[in-house]
Amino acid sequence: MLWPFELHRSYHRRNDIHARFGGQQQGGISTPADAPGIFIFTGHGAGHVGYQDVFEADGSFRYTGQGQLGDMRMISGNRAIRDHVQNGKDLLLFQQTKKGGPVRFEGLYVCGGWEIEPQPDMNGQPRQAIVFTLVPQSGLTIEAQDLATEAPTDLPLAELRKRALKAAITANEANPRVALANVRARSKAVRDYVLARAAGVCEACRNPAPFLTAAGQPYLEAHHIHKLSDGGPDQPASVAAVCPNCHRRAHFGEDQITLNNELLERVRRIEK
Ligand SMILES: [Zn+2]
Ligand SMILES: [Zn+2]
Known part of the structure; x- marks a missing residue:
């Protein structure tokens, strides 16, 4: 399976990604049932709570999981990221720079692990968030x-x-x-x-x-x-x-x- 996305090119989320491969059109983690991949979205306007997502100097990416209120749990999209290798799914990272704008393909990543970290939820209440360490596959x-x-x-x-x-x-x-x-x-x-x-x-x-x-x-x-x-x-x-x-x-x-x-x-x- 060859993904039709070019590194650092911009795509229309609904037309170029979900119309072709399925998956949830909203939110940060999209898990199409019939495609061998998981689409993850970061950046302001991606409908994602992880405003603390950050690319580290070593090339890895810290990605805050799913769950808008209360402590995050290792279910649905979060579990899909954790188990993606076992399930034979690629992790494709897209970044949105502008609300409603296109998403830029940042490449294939591998989940190396995660940490539990205090972060405010959507209402500003303190809670435990799941923060994944994603490693670029090209570096491996x-x-x-x-x-x-x-x-x-x-x-x-x-x-x-x-x-x-x-x-x-x-x-x-x-x-x-x-x-x-x-x-x-x-x-x-x-x-x-x-x-x-x-x-x-x-x-x-x-x-x-x-x-x-x-x-x-x-x-x-x-x-x-x-x-x-x-x-x-x-x-x-x-x-x-x-x-x-x-x-x-x-x-x-x-x-x-x-x-x-x-x-x-x-x-x-x-x-x-
Ligand atoms: Zn040969
Ligand atoms: Zn090869």
């Missing part, structure tokens, strides 16, 4: 140089799989720094497992990895079949270890849809 891509220098993991495949499955389950309550570290560790757990699962053979073309890294490992890359950008925690059944050629092809080839569908079927079969 593990680059070739990391793979080349990293010492190989010597854990058995079954243990790596256990870690990868756990990493795909859910985010925890944690402060932003820990949330960021957690999401990186979860991302790495998935990557380590799929590379071990492939055992040096590309899961797309079935050829051996084209070269060994300086650390002596067969060089393959983790491709997130459903995602626009690789990286982030994900279900191991949605991630494949592929050679660099197949990887470019899966993103840019004219046959990318067929290739990704075949890959998905193969990986799902392996994971069964």
Whole structure:
């Protein structure tokens, strides 16, 4: 599934997002039943209480959850954000700068965790708010140089799989720094497992990895079949270890849809 939204481009919320994908047209968190994503809106006029939402220097985004009066609870939209990886849903962040104006696409995010924080509600009454730490998915891509220098993991495949499955389950309550570290560790757990699962053979073309890294490992890359950008925690059944050629092809080839569908079927079969 490729989202038709370009980074930092503006869209009409109702016509471009909800008319195509469904989901609630009001409020900060929109959870369409039949689309593989959750739309979150921030900014003045987005019909969202989170006026304390803020982009941090490390690239993460603090997002106040749903609930206009009283303490926020981990239900509906808030729960959807917490469990989005487990449910195979992307998080798409849009920012509205003007009431009634267009919304700007800020990219795909991963929920790293959340904190409970005192914030006033709509009536100015003190209450406990849920504030999520959202991490840009693009920042979680593990680059070739990391793979080349990293010492190989010597854990058995079954243990790596256990870690990868756990990493795909859910985010925890944690402060932003820990949330960021957690999401990186979860991302790495998935990557380590799929590379071990492939055992040096590309899961797309079935050829051996084209070269060994300086650390002596067969060089393959983790491709997130459903995602626009690789990286982030994900279900191991949605991630494949592929050679660099197949990887470019899966993103840019004219046959990318067929290739990704075949890959998905193969990986799902392996994971069964
Ligand atoms: Zn290949
Ligand atoms: Zn990829």
